[in-house]
Amino acid sequence: MHRFFVDPDIIRADELSICGSDVRHIRDVLRLKPGDKILTVDGIGTEYEVALETIGRDQVTGRIIGRNTITRETKLQLTVAQAVPKSDKMDTVIRMGTELGVKDFIPVITERVVVQGNFEHKLARWRRIAVESCKQSGRTVIPEVLEPVKFTELVKDLKEWQLAVIPWEVHKGESLKDVIKDTSVTDVIVFIGPEGGFSHEEAELAKSAGVIPVSLGSRILRTDTAAVAATANIMQIFNEI
Template identity: 35%
Template sequence: MPSQNDIHTSLRRFFIPPEIVDTACPEITGSEAGHICRVLRLSAGDEVELFDGTGSGYRAQIVSANPDQVRLSIVETYTLTTESPVRVTLALGFLKENKMDDLIRPLTELGIHCLQPFYAARSVSRPKAKGLEKRLDRWQKKALEAVKQCRRARIPTIEPADSLTDVLKASDSFDLKIFFWEGEPLAVKLPEQALPYPRSILAVVGPEGGFSEDEVQMAREHGFLICGMGPRILRAQTAAVAACTVLQYLFGDMGDGCER
């Protein structure tokens, strides 16, 4: 007999804003409604899973459906358990546009809590305010699509910072602060140097050109642990994914951390 979790994961999954969950008949409208009707060909009586991005999931039945509006009735409410126990904020030096676009999905799948792009001394990409606003909107949509696919409970936030200095100054609230730098010969050996059970981690990764010596020194002065990633030089986007993977393995739910 299939478990309750098996039943939920077999259902098509859709996002619903938390503010409309408690309405009599929550609705899905716009392009998502068209996708439900025209592509998935779901109709009245079919069941779907909803999530509100705040940690709750809902089993719902379609009451009525047309390409403009799908009306639903919530059958069951439950807590989703797919979020990592450690909140990882990745501060990443701005990369060229397509590289940042391509990173949103894997970083979301790896369970990051927040992505914080910033301008580093060697950042090639420096979008102006209007261009950045468009990019943020696109990245948030990509993150939402990734959350639907990987069955996460929460949508990661994307909060740009003006500079590395701003990132470092706001770092005191984190349990663990790591600065990944290709000039550091030692590979990651965090358990011996860090808190045994950090629940919030700030990881800083540089742009295409890496960090300057002055930036590394600033990180040291702000109490960051300076770490390398082995003897090979990684591309910036590879380093971002590798950093999140290592941290989830050590402290999250991809390795020993999930047993703590």
């Protein structure tokens, strides 16, 4: 069944109406007819099975014939604080991270981040990718892509998270598995460095703020690979994958 995101506000009793670009998609691309069924997801945790009733030029209406709260979301609330990388690497981090269950992404400006182009455009693009990947992965809650923040400011204010880790290539020590022993923790943040890595000062600043340095093995990982591998590994430690 085809899946669509709808605003939770438009769901009233057992009816809903869909506007916007999904209308054309339902009518002209999928060529659905009244009586056909779709799945709609409200982005905050519930999936509705909907039988289409009318398919108009600007609006599709349907009747809700089933609803279920789904468990595709992880109990772990993982934030990926990704130093903004060059080219389209952030796209990959957000796409794969969303599929793997990341709760939110914070684009981070570090010493070695090279800011290119218009941030507003980038943010809009990243948010679109989060929505698309959310849909594709069957998730019901869209991960947030927050406004960019400076590394030095973010590490000063970590009270939202119970555990913070920072893979740092200079740290040849404990792995994620070694440092994450308490899986009853629910709010975790992982910092991923940019192409040139974190500076020594940044890593020291993070450590003094209570962020735990970890090693991702002895091979040098590109920043997007590091983000995806760390996400998959953390999800595995918390039995979410």
